[in-house]
Amino acid sequence: xxxxxxxxxxxxxxxxxxxxxxxxxxxxxxxxxxxxxxxxxxxxxxxxxxxxxxxxxxxxxxxxxxxxxxxxxxxxxxxxxxxxxxxxxxxxxxxxxxxxxxxxxxxxxxxxxxxxxxxxxxxxxxxxxxxxxxxxxxxxxxxxxxxxxxxxxxxxxxxxxxxxxxxxxxxxxxxxxxxxxxxxxxxxxxxxxxxxxxxxxxxxxxxxxxxxxxxxxxxxxxxxxxxxxxxxxxxxxxxxxxxxxxxxxxxxxxxxxxxxxxxxxxxxxxxxxxxxxxxxxxxxxxxxxxxxxxxxxxxxxxxx
Amino acid sequence: xxxxxxxxxxxxxxxxxxxxxxxxxxxxxxxxxxxxxxxxxxxxxxxxxxxxxxxxxxxxxxxxxxxxxxxxxxxxxxxxxxxxxxxxxxxxxxxxxxxxxxxxxxxxxxxxxxxxxxxxxxxxxxxxxxxxxxxxxxxxxxxxxxxxxxxxxxxxxxxxxxxxxxxxxxxxxxxxxxxxxxxxxxxxxxxxxxxxxxxxxxxxxxxxxxxxxxxxxxxxxxxxxx
Numbered sequence: 410x411x412x413x414x415x416x417x418x419x420x421x422x423x424x425x426x427x428x429x430x431x432x433x434x435x436x437x438x439x440x441x442x443x444x445x446x447x448x449x450x451x452x453x454x455x456x457x458x459x460x461x462x463x464x465x466x467x468x469x470x471x472x473x474x475x476x477x478x479x480x481x482x483x484x485x486x487x488x489x490x491x492x493x494x495x496x497x498x499x500x501x502x503x504x505x506x507x508x509x510x511x512x513x514x515x516x517x518x519x520x521x522x523x524x525x526x527x528x529x530x531x532x533x534x535x536x537x538x539x540x541x542x543x544x545x546x547x548x549x550x551x552x553x554x555x556x557x558x559x560x561x562x563x564x565x566x567x568x569x570x571x572x573x574x575x576x577x578x579x580x581x582x583x584x585x586x587x588x589x590x591x592x593x594x595x596x597x598x599x600x601x602x603x604x605x606x607x608x609x610x611x612x613x614x615x616x617x618x619x620x621x622x623x624x625x626x627x628x629x630x631x632x633x634x635x636x637x638x639x640x641x642x643x644x645x646x647x648x649x650x651x652x653x654x655x656x657x658x659x660x661x662x663x664x665x666x667x668x669x670x671x672x673x674x675x676x677x678x679x680x681x682x683x684x685x686x687x688x689x690x691x692x693x694x695x696x697x698x699x700x701x702x703x704x705x706x707x708x709x710x711x712x713x
Numbered sequence: 714x715x716x717x718x719x720x721x722x723x724x725x726x727x728x729x730x731x732x733x734x735x736x737x738x739x740x741x742x743x744x745x746x747x748x749x750x751x752x753x754x755x756x757x758x759x760x761x762x763x764x765x766x767x768x769x770x771x772x773x774x775x776x777x778x779x780x781x782x783x784x785x786x787x788x789x790x791x792x793x794x795x796x797x798x799x800x801x802x803x804x805x806x807x808x809x810x811x812x813x814x815x816x817x818x819x820x821x822x823x824x825x826x827x828x829x830x831x832x833x834x835x836x837x838x839x840x841x842x843x844x845x846x847x848x849x850x851x852x853x854x855x856x857x858x859x860x861x862x863x864x865x866x867x868x869x870x871x872x873x874x875x876x877x878x879x880x881x882x883x884x885x886x887x888x889x890x891x892x893x894x895x896x897x898x899x900x901x902x903x904x905x906x907x908x909x910x911x912x913x914x915x916x917x918x919x920x921x922x923x924x925x926x927x928x929x930x931x932x933x934x935x936x937x938x939x
Contacts, residue, residue, distance in 0.1 A: 622816045
């Protein structure tokens with residue numbers, strides 16, 4: 410018990426006394442964790458972004474004002490019967506107007522322009538599918554003779570090119586991102602290991618003296634391992650503060666730029682802050698402890 | 714107390730650092746080991762402290778047969794032997810007090826006992842006033858006293874001094890030797906390796922002379938004749 414306490418105390422004392430080395434090791438560790446976190450966030454942003462886009466890939470079939478309600482309900486039923494379809498929602502002219510007003514509540518001029526005239530907005534059927542690739546097939550119904558007369562315009566066709574491009578772009582970005590971040594993470598890992606190795610190398614005489622006065626390997630190793638873990642813990646705290654600051658300042662502009670996707674990413678990060686903290690803490694401690702352990706092995710061999 | 718039976722240590726092929734050495738040192742003895750550089754003095758100490766293993770022969774220290782001693786217990790053996798080094802081997806970032814107390818901490822001695830023992834031993838070597846200094850704030854003679862305090866704080870049965878006066882002026886050197894004599898008078902076996910003819914000749918103690926890894930002389934009251 411007393412030995413354990415002494416090892417812990419020595420770990421903290423060494424961390425403070427080896428100020429410069431501790432600073433260097435911790436800084437390198439912060440860079441490693443920041444690069445890994447950036448990867449994590451980019452990955453989450455892409456996944457959430459794609460999900461959000463997929464959610465939004467729906468088809469709106471705008472209906473002629475002359476279309477009869479029973480025909481519309483019939484069409485709605487036909488579409489809903491397909492197993493690929495997630496939902497079909499009928500948006501009446503009135504609902505469309507309410508939505509439009511809500512979306513443009515900050516734009517007085519637009520709202521004023523609607524006053525005193527008949528509702529110009531068409532009713533529509535909003536179709537959502539499970540797999541965006543099936544959209545085209547589902548929308549073929551609109552071209553059938555029975556329903557052709559009901560439809561004024563189908564929105565999917567206009568967006569198709571943009572949607573396709575977005576898909577291939579995100580796939581590409583994901584692949585490049587994973588490759589680059591893996592390479593970067595490996596490089597920083599090697600740098601962290603070497604920094605700790607040099608820190609321990611500079612104390613090899615001390616380690617020799619400790620052995621000569623009868624310290625057991627664990628008594629020598631303990632403080633170094635704890636120092637390695639401290640690098641990880643402090644680096645995690647610094648990284649989390651940096652990340653929070655970065656997200657705080659870039660968050661609003663991200664949300665503006667990407668619309669809903671930006672705030673999705675932000676809320677995802679805030680909701681999973683504990684997981685992210687634990688993952689970073691885990692990575693930091695594992696790198697610190699393993700590096701110290703491996704670097705020490707050489708100096709703790711017993712008599713030849 | 715210390716027994717070597719036909720001990721050889723060979724680092725490089727055909728060049729023995731120690732060559733078929735046999736000797737016996739009794740409890741409470743004060744023995745000087747002399748010889749040129751490379752005669753085998755340091756190897757002898759490394760063998761006693763289990764920093765090296767003999768290539769051939771048997772070593773027995775304080776009743777422990779080294780050939781049967783498990784590796785993992787080496788730290789416990791080292792706590793029973795006090796060693797004083799020419800190059801001090803002090804931990805540079807620790808104070809005088811911490812350097813001495815470290816030797817007790819590794820052995821799991823209680824804080825209360827450490828607080829009692831360390832000041833006493835620092836008083837014995839005359840360093841009570843310097844207990845908060847770091848090694849680089851001390852003179853060579855003072856550093857060597859810290860090393861002796863560290864070696865003694867365990868109350869070992871054997872104290873080995875490996876050229877403890879090598880880096881000191883004559884006045885400081887004699888002060889260290891006087892300290893070793895005092896420790897010997899308390900009942901500790903002292904093994905002193907040295908190059909200093911003046912000291913060896915004036916001590917009038919047992920002298921073992923090594924040359925090229927062999928014992929060439931072992932006299933009860935010897936002189937420095939290398």
